[in-house]
Amino acid sequence: MIEAWLFALLQTLLFVAGAPLLLGWIKRVKCHMQNRAAPTLFQPYRDIGKLLRKHTVLAENASWLFRATPYVVFSATILAASIVPLIALELPTAAIADAIVMVGFLALARFFLALAGLDIGTAFGGMGSSREMMIGALAEPVLLMTVFTVSMSASTTNLSEAMGFTLSSGLVLRPSFLFAAFALMLVAVAETGRVPIDNPATHLELTMVHEAMILEYTGRHLALIEWASQIKVMVYMTLIANLFLPIGIATDFTAPELLKGAVAIAAKLALLGVVLVVWETVMAKMRVFRVPPYLGFAFLLSLLGALTHVVLETGG
Amino acid sequence: LSPIAAAYLALASALASAIVSLAADRFPFLLRFASFALLGVSGVAAVVAGVSVLVPGIQLSAELPLGLPWLQWHLRLDALSGFFLAVVGLLVFTAALYGPGYVRSYVHARNRQSLAALGTFTGLFILGMFLVVLADDAFVFMVAWELMSVASYFLVAHQHQHAANRRAAFLYLLMAHVAGIAILLGFSVLAGFGGDFAFARMRAAELSPTWASIAFALAFFGFGMKAGMVPVHAWLPEAHPVAPSHISALMSGVMLKVALYGLIRFVYDLLGELHWEWGLAMLLIGATSALLGVLYALVRNNLKRLLAYSSIENVGIILSALGLSVIFTGTGHTALGVLGLIAALYHILGHALFKGLLFFGAGAIAHSSHEYDLNNMGGLIRRMPQTALFMLIGSLAIAGVPPLTGFVSEWLTFQVALQAPRLESGVLRALIPVTAAMLALAAALAAATFVKVFGIAFLGQPRTRQARHAHEVDLGMRAAMGLLALGCVLFGVLQNVVIGAIDSVPQMLISQAPAGAAGQSFLWLTPISSKVASYSAPLVFVAILAIAGLSFLFLHTRRTTTRRGYPWECGYGQVNARMQYTATAFSQPIQRIFAPVWDLKEDIDEKRHPSQPQIVASIRYQVQANDKSWTRLYEPIGTLVLAGARRIGLIQTGSIHTYLAYSFFTLLFLLWVVT
Numbered sequence: 001m002i003e004a005w006l007f008a009l010l011q012t013l014l015f016v017a018g019a020p021l022l023l024g025w026i027k028r029v030k031c032h033m034q035n036r037a038a039p040t041l042f043q044p045y046r047d048i049g050k051l052l053r054k055h056t057v058l059a060e061n062a063s064w065l066f067r068a069t070p071y072v073v074f075s076a077t078i079l080a081a082s083i084v085p086l087i088a089l090e091l092p093t094a095a096i097a098d099a100i101v102m103v104g105f106l107a108l109a110r111f112f113l114a115l116a117g118l119d120i121g122t123a124f125g126g127m128g129s130s131r132e133m134m135i136g137a138l139a140e141p142v143l144l145m146t147v148f149t150v151s152m153s154a155s156t157t158n159l160s161e162a163m164g165f166t167l168s169s170g171l172v173l174r175p176s177f178l179f180a181a182f183a184l185m186l187v188a189v190a191e192t193g194r195v196p197i198d199n200p201a202t203h204l205e206l207t208m209v210h211e212a213m214i215l216e217y218t219g220r221h222l223a224l225i226e227w228a229s230q231i232k233v234m235v236y237m238t239l240i241a242n243l244f245l246p247i248g249i250a251t252d253f254t255a256p257e258l259l260k261g262a263v264a265i266a267a268k269l270a271l272l273g274v275v276l277v278v279w280e281t282v283m284a285k286m287r288v289f290r291v292p293p294y295l296g297f298a299f300l301l302s303l304l305g306a307l308t309h310v311v312l313e314t315g316g
Numbered sequence: 317l318s319p320i321a322a323a324y325l326a327l328a329s330a331l332a333s334a335i336v337s338l339a340a341d342r343f344p345f346l347l348r349f350a351s352f353a354l355l356g357v358s359g360v361a362a363v364v365a366g367v368s369v370l371v372p373g374i375q376l377s378a379e380l381p382l383g384l385p386w387l388q389w390h391l392r393l394d395a396l397s398g399f400f401l402a403v404v405g406l407l408v409f410t411a412a413l414y415g416p417g418y419v420r421s422y423v424h425a426r427n428r429q430s431l432a433a434l435g436t437f438t439g440l441f442i443l444g445m446f447l448v449v450l451a452d453d454a455f456v457f458m459v460a461w462e463l464m465s466v467a468s469y470f471l472v473a474h475q476h477q478h479a480a481n482r483r484a485a486f487l488y489l490l491m492a493h494v495a496g497i498a499i500l501l502g503f504s505v506l507a508g509f510g511g512d513f514a515f516a517r518m519r520a521a522e523l524s525p526t527w528a529s530i531a532f533a534l535a536f537f538g539f540g541m542k543a544g545m546v547p548v549h550a551w552l553p554e555a556h557p558v559a560p561s562h563i564s565a566l567m568s569g570v571m572l573k574v575a576l577y578g579l580i581r582f583v584y585d586l587l588g589e590l591h592w593e594w595g596l597a598m599l600l601i602g603a604t605s606a607l608l609g610v611l612y613a614l615v616r617n618n619l620k621r622l623l624a625y626s627s628i629e630n631v632g633i634i635l636s637a638l639g640l641s642v643i644f645t646g647t648g649h650t651a652l653g654v655l656g657l658i659a660a661l662y663h664i665l666g667h668a669l670f671k672g673l674l675f676f677g678a679g680a681i682a683h684s685s686h687e688y689d690l691n692n693m694g695g696l697i698r699r700m701p702q703t704a705l706f707m708l709i710g711s712l713a714i715a716g717v718p719p720l721t722g723f724v725s726e727w728l729t730f731q732v733a734l735q736a737p738r739l740e741s742g743v744l745r746a747l748i749p750v751t752a753a754m755l756a757l758a759a760a761l762a763a764a765t766f767v768k769v770f771g772i773a774f775l776g777q778p779r780t781r782q783a784r785h786a787h788e789v790d791l792g793m794r795a796a797m798g799l800l801a802l803g804c805v806l807f808g809v810l811q812n813v814v815i816g817a818i819d820s821v822p823q824m825l826i827s828q829a830p831a832g833a834a835g836q837s838f839l840w841l842t843p844i845s846s847k848v849a850s851y852s853a854p855l856v857f858v859a860i861l862a863i864a865g866l867s868f869l870f871l872h873t874r875r876t877t878t879r880r881g882y883p884w885e886c887g888y889g890q891v892n893a894r895m896q897y898t899a900t901a902f903s904q905p906i907q908r909i910f911a912p913v914w915d916l917k918e919d920i921d922e923k924r925h926p927s928q929p930q931i932v933a934s935i936r937y938q939v940q941a942n943d944k945s946w947t948r949l950y951e952p953i954g955t956l957v958l959a960g961a962r963r964i965g966l967i968q969t970g971s972i973h974t975y976l977a978y979s980f981f982t983l984l985f986l987l988w989v990v991t
Contacts, residue, residue: 079860133768134909
């Protein structure tokens with residue numbers, strides 16, 4: 001019992017510590033693919049370390065909310081990560097909060113980020129907040145619907161149990177899962193601010209969404225927010241990997257099982273990173289008002305997934 | 317103090333408050349001190365009476381020697397009325413704390429309206445709400461219902477110097493009476509079968525499925541109209557915002573709940589057997605109300621009107637949960653039916669808390685800056701720090717983020733909806749996920765709406781002089797908001813305590829042992845089984861605080877300094893308040909996506925530079941997003957009624973001879989009928 005909780009803590013720390021590495025990997029692969037010189041795998045760690053060492057500059061009229069937001073965002077994102085099984089199932093923390101609550105944690109983080117964007121009273125911050133809430137308002141239902149589809153099949157919203165269900169039922173082709181997986185991928189791209197919805201590497205304020213919201217952050221505050229968004233990328237990728245293809249995940253806490261689980265998830269995340277890079281390389285960034293049809297399509301897919309489940313897959 | 321004595325005390329002090337206020341025009345201090353103090357007593361007594369009967373199996377009846385000679389007033393205090401009595405009492409108590417500070421501006425106003433009217437009708441309004449909840453026969457119920465409606469009409473019309481307010485109040489009175497007629501007809505169906513107005517006889521009546529459905533339809537229309545369901549909601553956002561803010565809080569926070577009480581009492585208690593078709597109707601209308609309500613709320617810039625529209629959304633969520641409960645109970649899955657009812661009651665409690673809080677906050681802003689329009693606010697977090705904190709908690713709770721109140725009930729509703737595959741009917745299995753998707757969209761849009769409310773009103777830079785010179789409100793008003801904010805946190809975190817308390821209501825109505833929703837300890841909420849879903853708000857709360865605290869401690873011990881500087885303005889010089897995003901701009905993207913929902917009137921006025929026409933010198937954007945139900949539903953019916961009235965008016969000639977002839981022929985006709 002105690003060791004399970006300790007393991008859950010350890011796995012959460014792995015999320016926190018591993019997320020920059022995943023982003024480093026994505027950046028590196030992307031550079032190679034676009035014929036650019038690549039930074040080292042550990043560049044994101046260096047960036048975070050640099051930001052943590054820097055002094056913090058606040059806008060003159062920043063309120064307490066602006067200073068509190070990075071901590072709220074960071075802890076809400078870590079909580080979301082703590083309930084997603086990474087290496088092993090039977091996660092005791094998965095009982096604290098289920099998949100719906102995980103969506104709630106991400107909504108909490110977004111709520112505070114959007115408020116922080118409005119706090120200084122610059123045009124960019126407001127623009128970023130407004131657009132982020134638009135994307136969020138359309139993306140969150142998609143995420144919930146994919147969660148609903150999976151949990152109706154597995155008859156549980158507990159992520160650990162749901163992954164256990166997919167693992168134990170083997171490689172059965174479920175049409176509803178196909179729809180749900182595709183919808184989740186589309187929404188993951190939108191929610192983590194990647195091309196074609198948002199460009200994390202842009203230098204033009206007018207094309208920014210996430211970056212415009214956090215334009216006024218510096219130093220340790222910025223480090224926390226960047227770190228949190230890296231964890232969010234890893235959470236989404238792990239969800240896609242383990243919910244729909246949980247092969248290799250450890251089912252108990254013995255050393256060989258855990259090793260197998262670690263290797264499996266590392267391989268899956270690396271592969272998903274490559275998929276993301278290819279997607280980002282072949283797509284061009286969309287205009288803001290092309291985003292709603294994109295997310296509407298994802299919403300339709302997730303709804304189709306749920307309907308396919310209730311119509312085709314449950315005996316009537 | 318026995319529960320029934322406490323309930324009498326609540327009624328008596330509300331009445332006393334109304335009577336004392338009669339002299340308030342001459343002695344204004346009576347309104348601010350005596351009247352609100354009595355309301356406070358009334359609220360506390362109601363909470364005591366309500367909470368003490370939240371035990372399974374308790375039913376206390378009483379008869380008042382009032383009313384008609386052959387029909388005494390029957391009162392009854394059971395778990396259901398106890399729950400609602402406690403919710404109403406809680407908000408009445410906080411309103412009594414809030415009121416004295418808030419009405420000061422009414423006392424010192426230059427063209428002051430009657431304070432006696434304000435105080436008396438407030439007392440009568442609250443008395444009416446308590447009586448509706450306690451009534452045990454249709455006669456008392458309707459008398460109390462009318463007392464509540466008419467008294468609140470005078471409160472809506474309190475500032476009647478504005479024509480718009482008079483119009484809103486008239487519309488409100490009209491709609492309240494259309495609803496009242498439907499409810500009366502619903503009761504008549506039951507009384508026809510039961511043979512008496514007493515609820516006890518109605519319960520015993522055996523209705524055929526057709527008559528039961530007719531009674532349900534009448535009651536659903538009547539109570540739903542009063543609760544503000546789409547499409548008969550248009551009176552609500554007109555009437556609620558124009559009342560004084562503490563009354564708006566009571567109207568949106570609890571009067572809508574009293575209407576829902578009527579619906580629950582009628583459907584679960586009086587009608588007898590539940591049919592799942594009713595649940596489907598409630599679910600579909602509820603989900604539509606939730607989605608349309610929040611979309612309408614999102615584009616409003618008048619804070620109180622926005623909050624009123626958001627009430628429609630929340631009533632929609634509650635109706636959806638009730639609908640799910642009826643569907644599952646009607647198809648034999650009573651345990652899930654119980655869960656749906658718990659979700660609905662939880663949201664009723666939560667919405668009373670946070671909507672009361674938000675209306676109090678809107679009143680506080682109006683009190684200190686005289687502003688209602690979000691576009692004229694800004695930067696209030698620096699001028700009103702405590703109000704800002706309370707409003708932030710309220711906004712988070714209504715946006716439904718963990719671990720606050722709004723989230724638990726939404727989570728429970730989703731859990732019930734996810735059990736749809738258990739149903740046999742394919743239509744239901746397919747429709748329930750669709751409505752769940754609508755609710756999910758509504759929840760996400762609610763978050764956007766309240767980011768707009770808090771972000772535009774409290775953050776950024778002040779947009780007007782009034783906002784720049786706003787001041788923090790007095791202790792009583794802050795205490796009222798603080799109490800409700802504390803309630804939003806506590807009732808969200810201590811989920812199992814709340815569920816344990818309201819568990820007795822479904823036990824009384826659906827007669828089922830507790831569903832085991834509240835787990836073994838106070839930590840775990842496991843509505844169906846621990847394998848299916850679990851949520852522990854206390855642990856989430858502790859974990860968020862712990863992680864945020866640890867990262868703060870860890871990072872703050874480092875040797876870095878914090879200094880202030882200019883925000884980034886692209887190198888153009890100072891940032892000013894006009895450069896900020898406005899409320900209109902904030903909601904514009906979503907308004908553009910869902911454009912067909914409103915009657916949009918957009919107007920762009922572009923002025924070109926006189927010598928260089930390629931340069932835009934100034935640009936002005938105006939938008940009106942009107943409620944479609946006006947043009948599609950209300951106006952056609954209104955014209956129809958007027959046309960009909962004109963036709964009937966033809967028989968009025970104004971000549972005494974014609975009228976005498978009418979009387980004569982009527983008499984003849986009646987004689988013919990009798991013989």
